[in-house]
Amino acid sequence: MVALGIRVALTVAAVAFGTGALCGPASGYRPAVLGGGSGIVLGTAACTLTTVGYDRENRLVGLTAGHCAEVGAPVRAEHAPQAGVVGTVAAVDHANDYAVIVFDRGRVDPVRQVAAxxxxxxxxxxxxxxxxxxxxxxxxxxxxxxxxxxxxxxxxxxxxxxxxxxxxxxxxxxxxxxxxxxxxxxxxxxxxxxxxxxxxxxxxxxxxxxxxxxxxxxxxxxxxxxxxxxxxx
The missing domain is CATH 2.40.10.10 (Trypsin-like serine proteases)
Structure with missing residues (x-):
């Protein structure tokens, strides 16, 4: 029974690893480095991230132009495809042309500086x-x-x-x-x-x-x- 339990545990771990449920150095997973000026893909539209920071609920959030996005669109980092979907468009104001992105903290390494x-x-x-x-x-x-x-x-x-x-x-x-x-x-x-x-x-x-x-x-x-x-x- 002990051996069976070990095999079951290893199987669950292997499934989790294969689906990306495990993060960290052992999985080879690398978060996307993103800051103001980074290229992002929102659904199929390629645009630029205005800035990244935290809101009052301590969520990691970013801004971009509203005409680039629709609510619910998945967000990817243009130059870090290995990170997969790094966030979701949470709000869009087309009249004032801005959008709010909520990022997955486990998939984004936020930075203050991009290029100059x-x-x-x-x-x-x-x-x-x-x-x-x-x-x-x-x-x-x-x-x-x-x-x-x-x-x-x-x-x-x-x-x-x-x-x-x-x-x-x-x-x-x-x-x-x-x-x-x-x-x-x-x-x-x-x-x-x-x-x-x-x-x-x-x-x-x-x-x-x-x-x-x-x-x-x-x-x-x-x-x-x-x-x-x-x-x-």
Whole structure:
């Protein structure tokens, strides 16, 4: 009976290992390293993570653009396929263009810095003439002047290409905005930014649009759901 019990226990452990129920070094499982500027896949849409931190319920959460996601969509890390599904879209506001992701703590290693973008806190709304920097999965890190500001959003001279949506917009190490796209100027059926967004001979290109992160966080707090009480790492 003792030997039978041992065999049963080993069988259960083997099944658990095969289904990914066991984590840790012995299983060869590696969590995804994610922070503001990381590429993520939400269902089938590839976008960029704005930031990662904790909410008032101490859930590990992240933000991205609302047009990238639908509630319930599985979230994967673009450059860490071994981690599988790392989170789920918990809330989406299409009117204000933001989404909240709740991450699986066992599958994500959250970081403050991705490439040259370091986020240590939330900054004040940018002002006209400020220089802001954006990090996106498609066009990477680039900076530009703020042209115009409004209560919810601001226009700025950074490069924004498909997939950059959700990318963090920072001043120094402070998160001030979420990149949500560009103005979409067309010429002869071709979107201008596709041609000149990062061309060295064209320093002025199709302006990008970002939402003011303070307004996004205030709206999330108003709902009281996942992400409310957000604090960066």
């Amino acid at each position: 973008t370091l986020i240590t806190g939330i900054g004040a709304p940018p002002r006209q003439g400020d220089i802001v920097c954006k990090n996106g999965r498609t066009s990477g890190v680039n900076c530009g002047i703020v042209w115009d500001t409004h209560e919810w959003w601001f226009q700025n001279q950074v490069c924004s290409q498909p997939g950059d949506s959700g990318g963090p917009v920072t001043i120094g190490d402070r998160l001030v905005g979420m990149n949500v796209g560009h103005l979409g100027l067309d010429a002869l059926g071709v979107t201008v930014f596709d041609l000149v967004c990062q061309h060295p001979a064209a320093p002025v290109h199709d302006p990008a649009v970002a939402t003011q992160i303070g307004m996004v966080l205030a709206d999330i707090d108003r709902t009281g759901g996942p992400g409310s009480g957000f604090r960066p790492l």
